[in-house]
Amino acid sequence: MTTTATASQPTCDAEQSEVLKPIEQYFLGHARDDAAPMRLAFLPTAHIESMRDGVFTSWPLDVYCERFKGTPAADEADRRRTVDWIDIGGLSAAAKITLxxxxxxxTDYFxxxxxxxxxxxxxxxxxxRPS
Structure with a gap:
């Protein structure tokens, strides 16, 4: 499954469409460099985690949202965001995203x-990783 914040949605069932809603908010937050859609997409207790140069980083949502200043990237028109897959199991789901x-x-895993x-x-x- 591939989708972007601006493209039409792929054919999917109703529950997949609902799971896409916070992902679309996430895409919008990146596109606009805006924390407001991010706050709609994430639970307030969310953490954003990665390994950077061998060091584990874990940001609470508030720290992550501080990164968004409201100034879209100069190359925004060339950026691509896709949903690679969604797996739903009852009231939980996982998704792989490529930006x-x-x-x-x-590569984001939600x-x-x-x-x-x-x-x-x-x-x-x-x-x-380098493009």
């Missing part, structure tokens, strides 16, 4: 939970 952001390609407010990203683990 091609200029010289770096990121754990999502279905809450009273709909699907939310509970945690994100990611890896960046």
């Amino acid at each position: 091609v952001h200029g010289p770096v390609t990121f 754990v999502l939970l279905k809450t009273a407010d709909g699907w939310k990203i509970a945690n994100k683990a990611f890896h960046g």
Whole structure:
């Protein structure tokens, strides 16, 4: 399954469409460099985690959102964001996302939970590599 924040959605069932909603907010947050859509996409307790130069990093959502300043990247029109796959198991789901952001390609893995407010990203683990 491949989708972007601006392209039409692929054919998928109703639950997959619901799982895509926070992912679309995440894509929008990146596109606009805006923390507001990120806060809609993630649970407030979410952590964003990675290994950087052999060092484990774990940011709470508030720290992650500080990175967004409201100034889209100069190369935003050339950036690509795709959903590689979604796997749903009851009230939990996982998704693999690829983001091609200029010289770096990121692979994001999301754990999502279905809450009273709909699907939310509970945690994100990611890896960046040269494009």
